[in-house]
Amino acid sequence: MAKKRASITDLAQQLNISISTVSRALSGHSAISEATVKRVTALAKELGYQPNSLASGLRKGRSNMLGVVVPHIDGNFFSQVVKGIEAAASKAGYHVLICQSNEDVVHERANVETLMNAQVEGILVSLSRTTREMRHFEKVRKRDIPLVFFDRILDGFDVNAVVLDDRAGGYRATKHLLEQGYRRIAHFTGPQHLNIYKLRRQGYEDALREYGLPVAEDLILLGDMKMDDGSAGMRQLLTLPQPPDAVFSGSDFSAAGALQVLTERGLRAPEDIGLVGFSNELFSRLTAPQLTSIDQHCELMGRSATSLLFQIMQEREQHYAPRHVVLQPDLFVRASSLRLGQPA
Amino acid sequence: MAKKRASITDLAQQLNISISTVSRALSGHSAISEATVKRVTALAKELGYQPNSLASGLRKGRSNMLGVVVPHIDGNFFSQVVKGIEAAASKAGYHVLICQSNEDVVHERANVETLMNAQVEGILVSLSRTTREMRHFEKVRKRDIPLVFFDRILDGFDVNAVVLDDRAGGYRATKHLLEQGYRRIAHFTGPQHLNIYKLRRQGYEDALREYGLPVAEDLILLGDMKMDDGSAGMRQLLTLPQPPDAVFSGSDFSAAGALQVLTERGLRAPEDIGLVGFSNELFSRLTAPQLTSIDQHCELMGRSATSLLFQIMQEREQHYAPRHVVLQPDLFVRASSLRLGQPA
DNA sequence: AAAATATGCGCAAACGTTTGCGCATATTTC
DNA sequence: GAAATATGCGCAAACGTTTGCGCATATTTT
Numbered sequence: 001m002a003k004k005r006a007s008i009t010d011l012a013q014q015l016n017i018s019i020s021t022v023s024r025a026l027s028g029h030s031a032i033s034e035a036t037v038k039r040v041t042a043l044a045k046e047l048g049y050q051p052n053s054l055a056s057g058l059r060k061g062r063s064n065m066l067g068v069v070v071p072h073i074d075g076n077f078f079s080q081v082v083k084g085i086e087a088a089a090s091k092a093g094y095h096v097l098i099c100q101s102n103e104d105v106v107h108e109r110a111n112v113e114t115l116m117n118a119q120v121e122g123i124l125v126s127l128s129r130t131t132r133e134m135r136h137f138e139k140v141r142k143r144d145i146p147l148v149f150f151d152r153i154l155d156g157f158d159v160n161a162v163v164l165d166d167r168a169g170g171y172r173a174t175k176h177l178l179e180q181g182y183r184r185i186a187h188f189t190g191p192q193h194l195n196i197y198k199l200r201r202q203g204y205e206d207a208l209r210e211y212g213l214p215v216a217e218d219l220i221l222l223g224d225m226k227m228d229d230g231s232a233g234m235r236q237l238l239t240l241p242q243p244p245d246a247v248f249s250g251s252d253f254s255a256a257g258a259l260q261v262l263t264e265r266g267l268r269a270p271e272d273i274g275l276v277g278f279s280n281e282l283f284s285r286l287t288a289p290q291l292t293s294i295d296q297h298c299e300l301m302g303r304s305a306t307s308l309l310f311q312i313m314q315e316r317e318q319h320y321a322p323r324h325v326v327l328q329p330d331l332f333v334r335a336s337s338l339r340l341g342q343p344a
Numbered sequence: 345m346a347k348k349r350a351s352i353t354d355l356a357q358q359l360n361i362s363i364s365t366v367s368r369a370l371s372g373h374s375a376i377s378e379a380t381v382k383r384v385t386a387l388a389k390e391l392g393y394q395p396n397s398l399a400s401g402l403r404k405g406r407s408n409m410l411g412v413v414v415p416h417i418d419g420n421f422f423s424q425v426v427k428g429i430e431a432a433a434s435k436a437g438y439h440v441l442i443c444q445s446n447e448d449v450v451h452e453r454a455n456v457e458t459l460m461n462a463q464v465e466g467i468l469v470s471l472s473r474t475t476r477e478m479r480h481f482e483k484v485r486k487r488d489i490p491l492v493f494f495d496r497i498l499d500g501f502d503v504n505a506v507v508l509d510d511r512a513g514g515y516r517a518t519k520h521l522l523e524q525g526y527r528r529i530a531h532f533t534g535p536q537h538l539n540i541y542k543l544r545r546q547g548y549e550d551a552l553r554e555y556g557l558p559v560a561e562d563l564i565l566l567g568d569m570k571m572d573d574g575s576a577g578m579r580q581l582l583t584l585p586q587p588p589d590a591v592f593s594g595s596d597f598s599a600a601g602a603l604q605v606l607t608e609r610g611l612r613a614p615e616d617i618g619l620v621g622f623s624n625e626l627f628s629r630l631t632a633p634q635l636t637s638i639d640q641h642c643e644l645m646g647r648s649a650t651s652l653l654f655q656i657m658q659e660r661e662q663h664y665a666p667r668h669v670v671l672q673p674d675l676f677v678r679a680s681s682l683r684l685g686q687p688a
Numbered sequence: 689a690a691a692a693t694a695t696g697c698g699c700a701a702a703c704g705t706t707t708g709c710g711c712a713t714a715t716t717t718c
Numbered sequence: 719g720a721a722a723t724a725t726g727c728g729c730a731a732a733c734g735t736t737t738g739c740g741c742a743t744a745t746t747t748t
Contacts, residue, residue, distance in 0.1 A: 005487060007733090007734055007735085008734065008735065009734075009735095017697075017698085018697070018698045018699075019698090019734090019735085019736095020697075020698060020699080020700095020736080020737075021696080021697055021698070023734095023735065023736060023737085024697090024736090024737090027736085029736095029737095031694090031695060031696060031697085032696070032697080033695080033696060033697090036696080036697085048483055048486065048487075050457075050460050050461040050487075051461050051734085051735080052402070052461070052463060052733085052734050052735070053461050053462050053463060053735095054398050054401045054402045054407060054463050054733085054734080054735090055402050055703090055733070055734035055735040055736090056734075056735050056736070057398045057703095057735090058396070058398045058399050058402055058702095058703050058704065058705085058733090058734080058735075059702070059703050059734080059735045059736045059737085060703085060735080060736065061703070063398060064462075065441075072427065073417075073423055073426055073427050073430060074420070074423040074424045074426075074427045074643075075423070076418070078423075079417055079418040079419070079422075079423035080418045082417055082418075082442075083416065083417050083418045083444065086417060086442055086443070086444055087444070090443065090444075090458075095441050095458075095462055096441065096442055097409075097439050097440065097441065098426075098430055098440055098442055099430070099434065100427065100430055100431070100434075113394075114434075114439070116394050117394040117395050117396070117397050118397050118408075118439055119396060119397060119398050139392055142392065143349060143392075143394075227629075256630045259630075260630075263632065281626075281627075282625075282626075282627060283625075283626060283627030283630045283631075285571075286600045286604075286627045286630060286631050287627075287630050287631065287632065288607065288631065288632035299418075351703090351704055351705085352704065352705065353704075353705095361727075361728085362727070362728045362729075363704090363705085363706095363728090364706080364707075364727075364728060364729080364730095365726085365727055365728075367704095367705065367706060367707085368706090368707090368727090371706085373706095373707095375724090375725060375726055375727080376726070376727075377725080377726060377727090380726080380727085395704085395705080396703085396704050396705070397705095398703085398704080398705090399703070399704035399705040399706090399733090400704075400705050400706070401705090401733090402703090402704080402705070402732095402733050402734065402735085403704080403705045403706045403707085403732070403733050404705080404706065404733085405733070
């Protein structure tokens, strides 16, 4: 029943030396004789001594903690990013405090507040879907707490960020469909104030224009990117006088929803309608047919965001201009869009 | 360039009152005049004062942090459990520190160590696949740090835990197949030292026995529960002189792998072979045919584990006997196992 | 042999809180 | 009008570390 945790003071008393010596011995500090170091570490192990990181954090003005705010932690994308963040952080001896905004800017505000008084040394944020302004990050900047955004950012705010080249993703997805001979390509997109959907759409339009094709407003469906939105979208597209021959969906979920509607109606991908999703979700290999999709390198994004944060933490005083890291997406071609066979 | 964070001392100085008064004013403590409370909170807001939780934690001997160790944070199951944990914890004013063991007992050991000196007030653990003994949790118990396991536990250790009734899950899955008229049912299972796979298998065997059917060793395949294991398993089953007419897989992933092999071979579920998975992964609604599966109520498990932990934290001194919470799984019947049509 | 340097350690302050105790002043009680 | 009580606040210690400074003793240099 060893209730009280042993402290550095206990060690000092039992060894009849000062606490400063114990502290230095344990931290491998400069000039402590090997003999004392050994005595100290021996007793430390015996008593199962664990340094109190709150105390040391208080004294050193550091907490060894990073804060993360994500819209939600489940789902493929964010859980993988967080995996990357945790891996990178713990390698550097940092802990990770995780908060979910639940796609709600009110929560998000509370989250950054709560992270700040947890004394985190840096904050990683992916904006909630309902975030349309950045005032709640002012305080963070005032306090000089390093701040890095990832994936979702807001237009017109100059911030440190690691993002995917979503435009390139949209472009490559669409171009792939074009190369497969599809010519009337629809697009499912999401809230346009979010960089990710806006850029995917831009890439889509760029590719169309490159092929001299019109951008038809009735082929661009705005939704919430869930499965149901995909199903609804596909149903709507099928009612058009001139339905599309392919769909590039800004999310795998709506692509899957669309796919289900196709199957219900006895239509087939890629023969009747080509289909490309976005995110390369786990299930994209499991649908029938398997779903062509854009991979976002989620875990890498987490690691990159964390190293960027570390960089900024080190350069602390020098206020460099905000930095952007842009990750290139990859196209994973699968059956749902392969009408002509695998390209070379 | 507001470098230094305002502290309680700064407030006290600017208001010409003592820091104790400020502290009490801010914490709504007993006997401070309303007037002073107002003055204090006003200035606090003006200076953007944030309490330093390290200092307060140090003084109060509390950190307001919970530690979580999971095998990995990505994937449907754990990310949802963690979501539940985070939700419950933050509602109670707690932060969550997350560690990944990467299915490696060595990491796991390091994780609990690191959580302990982060001064977490309680720890939630789901064991790594390679964990076969529990010595590394002795220290936690010695320190009287409340400890709750979830989902994965080891046989023969009396610990606080929130688990799924995996036996019931296995039983219901198998019984469902039996009710659909399948009689030669194979089973994919995982490492047997893990309660979850062992129990699912037990449920499977119980159901067979209830129907007076033999438990055939060559129909029980031990693997790692990934997609590939499922594909390999199904291939192997198909080489049997008398192949099964159904498979109950201990994981949706191997079920999906099996399904792919069926499709390749031109076999169909549920007509040729019935298929039931486990975990009700997101993709189980997206395969063709959709996959019947057992839902584990992941998020609920996270919330339950957290409340159990809180209970134990409160009863601290009284050492009650370890408690178990057992969650009941749900069967989600989908096309992959529906040979006779939906039961009443 | 005295002076300079190196080595090993202790003292005490500091980090920002919380809290038991005590001390004034203001209010109530007889 | 004196004594008892209530109200509002301050003092100072404590939580467990880290660290600048200084002081001995041991070692090297002149």
